Amino acid sequence: MGFSDNLPYEKVGKNEPVCIADEVPFDIPESWEWVTLKQIAVTALGKTLDKSKNIGEYRPYLCSINVYWTGIDLSTVKQARFGDSELSKYQLNKGDLLICEGGDVGRSAVWDRDEEMYYQNALHRVRFYGNIEPRFFQLLMESYKGAKILDNYSKGMTIKHLVQNSLNSIYFPLPPLAEQRRIVEKIKQLTPYLKKYGSVETTLSNLNLAFPDDLKKSILQYAVQGKLVPQDPADEPASVLLERIRTEKEKLIKAGKIKRDKHESVIFRRDNSYYEKVDGIERCIDDKLPFEIPASWAWTRLTNICSSIADGDHQPPPQVSHGIPFLVISDVSSGKIDFSNTRFVPIEYYMQLADTRMPCVGDLLFTVTGSYGIVIPVLEERKFCFQRHMALLKPLVLYTNYLELALKSPLAFNQCRTVATGTAQKTVGLSSLKNLLLPIPPIEEQDRILDRMDSIMRSFMEF
Helix, strand or coil: CEEECCEEEECCCCCCCEECCCCCCCCCCCCCEEECHHHHEEEEECECCCCCCCCCEEEEEECHHHEECCEECCCCCEEEEECHHHHHHHECCCCCEEEECECCCCCEEECCCCCCCEEECCEEEEEECCCCCHHHHHHHHHHHHHCCCHHHCCECCCCCECCHHHHCCCCEEECCHHHHHHHHHHHHHHHHHHHHHHHHHHHHHHHHHHHHHHHHHHHHHHHHCCCCCCCCCCCCCHHHHHHHHHHHHHHHHHCCCCCCCCCCEEEEEECCEEEEEECCEEEECHHHCCCCCCCCCEEEEHHHHEEEEEECECCCCCCCCCCEEEECHHHCCCCCCCCCCCEEECHHHHHCCCHHHCCCCCCEEEECECCCCCEEECCCCCCCEEECCEEEEEECCCCHHHHHHHHHCHHHHHHHHHHCECCCCCECCHHHHHCCEEEECCHHHHHHHHHHHHHHHHHHHHC
């Protein structure tokens, strides 16, 4: 191929030269030439193995599973019969380039050994004329693969193949022989650095993928430690809020709507330490608390701030084609309720459920088995029920959104991880869930925390 008017042309036989500027993938130096393999090498597919027709002695052969960008893998070499007339046709010579015809189309390696070896029809063998450097063309194949240039030459819909005519029609740049060798040597020198860079890049990519989630967790942790917004001395202390919640629960107990906790807990502060009173017995719990909280905050158990915490029915419910949606974990794994592909139960089944198992707007679902720790707010008035792998929380008096935030924090998840039991599927038992320790801010500060979190999340979205 020659150049005219600084454009590449190809002359085939006695035909007039044809400009191929639109067919070559990039510009090359003036001392280089565009070539096809059929101009500089002999290409051939290996032997088609047919046990019914094979004769001769068993010989080792290579197939695509032996050829990798890093070289030839001889750990899984197979053997087949090759007749005497086939030996010279399918035997490899040192310096032959092998190219995968299918599978990972174009994957290539150079056979660099003197030992006897043959190849089968999953591979193209490229045997170059003269002293052309086969490793340079192996690097070219790797470059063309990465740049998706080979995609333009691969045939097939579901399984791609690089047939021989297509392989022989690819335009490759051909530098002077000395430059081919210099390029191969320079790549060899750079390869350790490229591998190191690739490892660092992978680590950085993983960090970038995890960064938003990790940052959000850090912000949530700051929020529940009282470090996200400043405290206001004018705020009503959280201890007063918890007292109002206790009063509200007492009303529900007297009305027969909920049952009294058998082991009711009250956490209070005295002499700069925290104490918990259960069954009339007080004990210091300073060693149970993970961090300090502002003086206006209070610690409490999750059960103390909810009218009820109940899991789904433990018996498999009857199913119908239409009725009340029945949620499983896959319907809430995104952190939102997805009604698009739910199962259904009869209305009669739903109506016989206890009120503690009937979700309402303002309630929270919390997964307790397998992918435990997913918090899902109930945002719409729609009848549904749920499997026993979830619990339903009905908060009292405080902001539901703050409780959602606290349950999504590392503080809550780490407690769940500590108490989760089981082997195949870890489960956070209902009693363990009820006993989660949570820090409660004054109601006014909850409002400020939620506003600040909303502002931060909007900034993330804009970023």
